Structure formats: C-alpha cells, structure tokens
Amino acid sequence: MVVRTTAASPKKRTKSPEETHIDESAKVHTFSNLSGAIEIGARVVIAPGTSIRADEGTPFHIGDDSKIQDGAIIHGLEKSRVVGDDGREYSVWIGRGSCITHMALIHGPAYVGDRCFIGFRSTVFNARIGADCIVMMHALVQDVEIPAGKFVPSGSVITSQQQADRLPDVTEIDRAFTRHIVDIDLASSVPVKAHSPATPPPAAAINIANETLYRNSVTPMSLNTNIRAQVRSLLSQGYKIGIEYADKRRFKTSSWLSAGFIDGGREEQVSQSLEASLRDLQGEYVRLIGVDPAAKRRILEMIIQRPEDTPGEPARTTTAVHGGHGNGNGHSDLSVQVRSLLAQGLKIATEHADKRRFKTSSWLTGPAIETKSEAGIIRDIEAIVTENSDEYVRLIGIDPQAKKRVVEMIIHRPGSAPASNGSGKASSYSAPASNGASYSSSGSLSGETIAQIRSLLAQGYKIGTEHADKRRFKTSSWQSCAPIESNRESDVITALEDCLREHSGEYVRLLGIDAKAKKRVLETVIQRPDGSVSSNGSSKTATVAEPSFKSSASGSSGGGTATLTSTLTAETIAQIRSLLNQGHKIGVEHADKRRFKTSSWQSCTPIDSSRESDVVAALETCLRDHQGEYVRLIGIDSQAKRRVLESIIQRP
Structure with a gap:
C-alpha cells in the first residue's frame, strides 16, 4: 500500500458535519484518523496511527510547526472548553512548535502552550500547560495549571496546584534532549525536504545530544545522597512522603507547618518535588516526613534544610567540639x-x-x-x-x-579542650604491651578485659558495670552504673571507659549477665581506687599477673617494693573441674586473722557461672581483692542445699 505524505481530503476523514481545516503545507499521514472540527496549522506533521477526534468535544486547534507522533491520541469532552490564544473557546488547544510524542493522550479540556513537549505515554486532562514546558514520560497532569517553562519529571503525578507550582525549571540539557527525540523521529517518518528551515537538521541535534548526555534536571538546590537514600528506603517500604517547614521562631517551639504530601511512588518524581520545595522554602527549616498509611503514624522526621544552607552547596562536614573522648584525630x-x-x-x-x-x-x-x-x-x-x-x-x-x-x-566534660590531642583521657582499645593485665584508673581497658567482653558478647550475654568507693567496697555494697544495652563490642567498650572515667578513684567491676536465666555469669574488678600495691608510691598502676593455672604460689619482696603474684594451684583447678562436672556450684569465703580464729567467714561475690574459665577468673579476682586474708573454696550441692567441699586456697 502506498503511503502518501500530502494532506488527505478533509471530506474523506470527517465524520461530523463540522469540517477539518488542514493547511496546504501540513503533512498528514494516510493512516491517521482525523474527524470533526480540527484546525491544523502550517507545517504540522501528523504521523501514522494517530487519533484526533473532535466529533464530541469540539473544536481542536493544532498550531504551526507542531508534530503529532505515532500513536498519539487527542480527544475531548463534549461540553468542557479552554480559551485559546486567539480568545476563542476550544476543547483542545495545542500551540506553535509543540510536540505530542508516541502514545501520549491529550484529552480535552486541555491547553498546551507554544513549544511544549509531551513525552511518551503521558496524559494531559483538564489542564493548562504553559509555553516552553517539558512533560517527560509516563506522567499525569490533571486539574492543574503548570506555569511556563516548567519541567515535569518522568512518572510524575501532578494533580494539585501546589505540586504544579513547585515544579523545577527547564534546563538547556532538557531542551537538547527533546530536540534530539523530535528530530530523530521526524527523520525516520518524513522526507528531509519536509523539515522546516526553522528546525535544526537532525545531525546537529544528534551532536548536541551526544555532547551533553541527557540527565534529569539538576536544580540549584539538589538533594544529597543521604536524603536520596532515605527517600528510596521510604518508597521501597510503601510509605508516603510529606514535607513540613518552619521559620526560626516556629522552629524553636516545634510549630511546624505542613506543605502537603508528595504523590507518586517513583524516586525521581519525589526527588524533583523535594528539590522544588527546598527552593521555594529557602531560608527556612524544612523536614522530610515518612508516614505509614496503614498504621496512620509517622515513622520518620528528618530535617533536610536549614536557614543557613546555601543552594547547590553539598552537605557540610563540621568538627564536633567535645572533650574527654578524643584520640587526636578530631571527632x-x-x-x-x-x-x-x-x-x-x-x-x-x-x-x-x-x-x-x-x-x-x-x-x-x-x-x-x-x-x-x-x-x-x-x-x-x-x-x-x-x-x-x-x-x-x-x-x-x-x-x-x-x-x-x-x-x-x-x-x-567541664573544662575539657575542644579537641583532644591524644593525651590525658585518651580512649584506647588495644591491649598493653606487658604480659599482665593492667587495671588503671586512666579510663583505658586492658587486653584481658577486652577479651572477656568479646567472649561474653559471643555467648549472647549482656554486659553491666558496678562501682563502689572504699567504704562500700568493704561491705560489698556495689552501685549500678548506667545500663549497657548494646551488644556491639565497640559500643560496650566505649560505655565501660566512660564508666571508668566517671568513677575514677573508686572500684569498678565488670558484670556478665545471662538475660534469659536472669543471673550473673561473671563479676570481675577492672578498676581500683589507687591502682597500686606499691609501697614507694612511685607507681599508680597495679599490675596483677594473668591467671596461668600454674601449681605455684609465690611472693617476693625487696627494695621497698612488695608485689604479690597469686595463682591457683593445679590441685585447686582439679577440684574446681571436679565440682563443675558433678553439677555443683562454686562459692568463695574470706576472713581476716581475727575472724579466722573464730571461724567467722564472710562470703565473697557469688559465682553463678558453670564455665571453668569464668569460675577461675572470679576466684582470681577474689584472691586479689582479699590479699592478706584467708580465702577458702566452697563446693555447694544446689539441689540438696548443702556444702560438699570447704578448702582453703589462700593464707595471709
């Protein structure tokens, strides 16, 4: 079948008494469907497969140099009208030099201004689109008036005037892209001689598009990656996104004003609306709202703009002023x-x-x-x-x-420097170079303590701390520190070091807690008031040898320095292992010389754990806490509620 490029006779296409007026220079394809009162201007190109029916809503006007691409549909309601540029009423008005692309639907009453671009499969109904606007693909524009020179992103749903007013402006990159789309289609469907001299040649348009690879409009106040990631997360969970704003006075009283919700479920569409809001509300606080429509509650409130923010400026990174927790690298x-x-x-x-x-x-x-x-x-x-x-x-x-x-x-802390230089109260998570476990009051943890923490967390236990001054320590009247809820090693270590610094000059002990059984599995002292057992006063750190489970107990003195090394013997280790294997609990008691003579023993901290390593660690702690006293090991049958062993493991 031969496809003609000249205008067909209006009489053959008209299905209503009203006539279609086609300019002689217009190119109307034979396979297009035109009916009713349609005014087609000079150099208009109408591609095959289009449906332009003005038999119900009438009349239609298509301005000079406009292009209607394959599959586009232009219909109108019977009674509704818009006012055209000539002052007359029309069902559909399309201005000069506009392009209605593939599968787009323009349903009257609708007004499309001069030099507009309506993208693939987009719909315009009961709306006015100002001159030089670009509507991208799969968009809906309904019941609104879009100002001239605005950009509607792909997938947008613009159904309220507030949304229309916040749309971004068209950029030169957007115009280059639309020219590229229009001219390539034109080259493939119409002979070269049919191009208007006013239209750039296809090759020039292609070069422009290649030199400036198309991307969505980047507006002066663009969103940073954190905000875009948050938007993406909210949309993926099916939440609605809204905006609130406040000036400095309202911000102080948390009196936010609503800017409405952003319709649509596409990230680019929401981002464009957010950027438009940031520009419109420049100089005010703006926050993003995430709302769960099913539960009807807010799940996110996030400030995305402040009055001092500058358009186009990325998120600033500042140095926090804090003391007592630095390591020489700022914040x-x-x-x-x-x-x-x-x-x-x-x-x-x-x-x-x-x-x-x-x-x-x-x-x-x-x-x-x-x-x-x-x-x-x-x-x-x-x-x-x-x-x-x-x-x-x-x-x-x-x-x-x-x-x-x-x-x-x-x-x-009061009086601390804005940034630590690495000295003073420095935070350190590394083990000391010595073989021993240093219990110091400087706020740093030893390698042994770090290992205990890691072991407790690996077993699913919670970590706690307690502190006591010298008077309370003698009566075992410990006071709880702030709860540590986290199960991350770094968070626990940070909280412990804070506790050590807050209670410097006191005893601090680490607790391992079995949350399910609601019992303690470990109690070990990790800080002492003076941190020293030296007699010359030259050292402020008490170094106690790690449990080595050797079968020796030695003490040495000389030069005015007395250092006690207390370790459990192989016999004691064997007793502990035997008791645990039989399901017995382990206890410890101590007494000074006076109480020992009268058998007035005092109980040490209960040992709730049934793990050999935990029991040995607790026993070593008790031995250190009560140096110079008698300490005895107790084996307890918890079912029969009686003691099965009493063995002295340390003497003064």
Missing part, C-alpha cells in the same frame, strides 16, 4: 559512634548536667536532633556542646521501636 571517635547508631536505625539525642546534677545523675534533656545525616548530627552536637561548654554532655542512642536507650556516652 573521628564521635563520628564512628554516630555512624554506628545510624546504621542500627537508632535515634540520637543529648543530655547535659552541671557538676551538682552530674553527681546525682540528674540529667537535663538537650535540644532535639532531627536530622538523620552524620554531618548534620555532628553539627547539632557541636552546637549543643558549645552552648553547654561548662557542663557534662552525653550522647544518647535510642531504639524508637523498643522505646528504650541502648547507648549513654559522655562526650564532653
């Missing part, structure tokens, strides 16, 4: 902690207290930290620390689902 320790909390989906907050409140643990809640980005949180923490430079400030990690705290970490 890297805090950054690691913040990053860890965010990775676990936890919320971050702060508390502060002056010296009086700190002694009674009467903390005051700091300003809310809404942002979810690491840089934003550090910036907020820096501001909080600056405001409370003469007070204690601690970081709080909160599980929003369980509604409980999982981390409490002091990040600033």
Whole structure:
C-alpha cells in the first residue's frame, strides 16, 4: 500500500458535519484518523496511527510547526472548553512548535502552550500547560495549571496546584534532549525536504545530544545522597512522603507547618518535588516526613534544610567540639559512634548536667536532633556542646521501636579542650604491651578485659558495670552504673571507659549477665581506687599477673617494693573441674586473722557461672581483692542445699 505524505481530503476523514481545516503545507499521514472540527496549522506533521477526534468535544486547534507522533491520541469532552490564544473557546488547544510524542493522550479540556513537549505515554486532562514546558514520560497532569517553562519529571503525578507550582525549571540539557527525540523521529517518518528551515537538521541535534548526555534536571538546590537514600528506603517500604517547614521562631517551639504530601511512588518524581520545595522554602527549616498509611503514624522526621544552607552547596562536614573522648584525630571517635547508631536505625539525642546534677545523675534533656545525616548530627552536637561548654554532655542512642536507650556516652566534660590531642583521657582499645593485665584508673581497658567482653558478647550475654568507693567496697555494697544495652563490642567498650572515667578513684567491676536465666555469669574488678600495691608510691598502676593455672604460689619482696603474684594451684583447678562436672556450684569465703580464729567467714561475690574459665577468673579476682586474708573454696550441692567441699586456697 502506498503511503502518501500530502494532506488527505478533509471530506474523506470527517465524520461530523463540522469540517477539518488542514493547511496546504501540513503533512498528514494516510493512516491517521482525523474527524470533526480540527484546525491544523502550517507545517504540522501528523504521523501514522494517530487519533484526533473532535466529533464530541469540539473544536481542536493544532498550531504551526507542531508534530503529532505515532500513536498519539487527542480527544475531548463534549461540553468542557479552554480559551485559546486567539480568545476563542476550544476543547483542545495545542500551540506553535509543540510536540505530542508516541502514545501520549491529550484529552480535552486541555491547553498546551507554544513549544511544549509531551513525552511518551503521558496524559494531559483538564489542564493548562504553559509555553516552553517539558512533560517527560509516563506522567499525569490533571486539574492543574503548570506555569511556563516548567519541567515535569518522568512518572510524575501532578494533580494539585501546589505540586504544579513547585515544579523545577527547564534546563538547556532538557531542551537538547527533546530536540534530539523530535528530530530523530521526524527523520525516520518524513522526507528531509519536509523539515522546516526553522528546525535544526537532525545531525546537529544528534551532536548536541551526544555532547551533553541527557540527565534529569539538576536544580540549584539538589538533594544529597543521604536524603536520596532515605527517600528510596521510604518508597521501597510503601510509605508516603510529606514535607513540613518552619521559620526560626516556629522552629524553636516545634510549630511546624505542613506543605502537603508528595504523590507518586517513583524516586525521581519525589526527588524533583523535594528539590522544588527546598527552593521555594529557602531560608527556612524544612523536614522530610515518612508516614505509614496503614498504621496512620509517622515513622520518620528528618530535617533536610536549614536557614543557613546555601543552594547547590553539598552537605557540610563540621568538627564536633567535645572533650574527654578524643584520640587526636578530631571527632573521628564521635563520628564512628554516630555512624554506628545510624546504621542500627537508632535515634540520637543529648543530655547535659552541671557538676551538682552530674553527681546525682540528674540529667537535663538537650535540644532535639532531627536530622538523620552524620554531618548534620555532628553539627547539632557541636552546637549543643558549645552552648553547654561548662557542663557534662552525653550522647544518647535510642531504639524508637523498643522505646528504650541502648547507648549513654559522655562526650564532653567541664573544662575539657575542644579537641583532644591524644593525651590525658585518651580512649584506647588495644591491649598493653606487658604480659599482665593492667587495671588503671586512666579510663583505658586492658587486653584481658577486652577479651572477656568479646567472649561474653559471643555467648549472647549482656554486659553491666558496678562501682563502689572504699567504704562500700568493704561491705560489698556495689552501685549500678548506667545500663549497657548494646551488644556491639565497640559500643560496650566505649560505655565501660566512660564508666571508668566517671568513677575514677573508686572500684569498678565488670558484670556478665545471662538475660534469659536472669543471673550473673561473671563479676570481675577492672578498676581500683589507687591502682597500686606499691609501697614507694612511685607507681599508680597495679599490675596483677594473668591467671596461668600454674601449681605455684609465690611472693617476693625487696627494695621497698612488695608485689604479690597469686595463682591457683593445679590441685585447686582439679577440684574446681571436679565440682563443675558433678553439677555443683562454686562459692568463695574470706576472713581476716581475727575472724579466722573464730571461724567467722564472710562470703565473697557469688559465682553463678558453670564455665571453668569464668569460675577461675572470679576466684582470681577474689584472691586479689582479699590479699592478706584467708580465702577458702566452697563446693555447694544446689539441689540438696548443702556444702560438699570447704578448702582453703589462700593464707595471709
């Protein structure tokens, strides 16, 4: 069958009494379907497979140099009208130089301005699109008026005027891309001589597109990767996304104003709307809202713009001002902690207290930290620390689902320097070079303690701490430190070092807790008040040899220095192993010389564990705690509730 490129007779196409007027220079394909009162201007190109029916809604106007590509549909409702540029009423008005691409639907009442581009499979219904607008692929524009020169991203659903007003502007890259699409299609369907001189040749358009590879419009206030990742996460879970804003006065009172929800489930569509909102609300606080429509509750509130932010400027990285927890590299320790909390989906907050409140643990809640980005949180923490430079400030990690705290970490102390130089109260997780386990009051943990922590966490146990001054220690009246909810080794170590620093000059002991059985599996002292057993006063660190399970107990003295090395004998180890194999519990008692004469023994800390290594460690701890006293091992039959063994394992 021969395909003609000249205009067909209107009479053959018209199915209604009203006539279709086609300019002589227009190119209308034989396989197109035209009916009703249609005005087709000069140099218009109508490709095969189009359906332009003005037999119900009428009339239609297609302006000069416009192009209607294969499969496009233009229909109209019977009574609804729009006002064209000539002041008359039309069901559909398409301006000069516009392009309606493949499978697009323009359903009147609709107005498409001059030099517009309507992308593949997009729909325009009961809407006005201003001049020089670009509507990308698979978009819906309904019941709105889009201002001139706006860009509608692919997949957008624009059904409210508020959405239309926030659309980004068209860029030169967008125009180059649309010219490329239009001219390639034109070259494949119409002879070269049919091109208007006003239209650039196809080769030139292709070169432009190749030199400027198309990408979606990058607006002046673009979203950073953290925000885009958050948007992607919310959309993948089926949540709705909204926006709220507040000026500085409202921000202080948390009086946010709603900017509505963003319709659509495509990331690019939501990102474009967010960018438009950031531009419109420049100079104000803007926060992203994630809403679970099924549960009808908010699952995310995240500040994405602040008044001081500059359009086009990436997220800033600032140095947090904090003391007592640095390692000579600025805020890297805090950054690691913040990053860890965010990775676990936890919320971050702060508390502060002056010296009086700190002694009674009467903390005051700091300003809310809404942002979810690491840089934003550090910036907020820096501001909080600056405001409370003469007070204690601690970081709080909160599980929003369980509604409980999982981390409490002091990040600033009164009088501390803004950035640590690595000396003083430095945080160190490495084992000391010596063979012994150093229990010091400097706030650092020994290699043995780190190994115990790792072992407890690997077995699923929880970690706790207790402290006592010298008076309470003698009566075993321990006081609990802040709970450690985390099961991450780095978090536990950080919390322990905080506890050691907070209670320097006191006894601190590490607890291993079986949460299911609700019992303790380990109690070991990891800090002592003076940290010394030296008589010359030159050392502030007590070094006690690690349990070696050797069959010797030795003591040496000389030069004014007395160092006691206390180890369990092979016989004692064999007794412990035998008792545990029989299912018996292990206990320990101690007595000084006076009480020993009257058999007035005092109980040591109970040993709840049934693991040999834990029992031996607890016994070694008891021996160190009661040097210069009698200590005896107790074997207990818990079912018969009686003792099966009493053996002295240390003498003064």
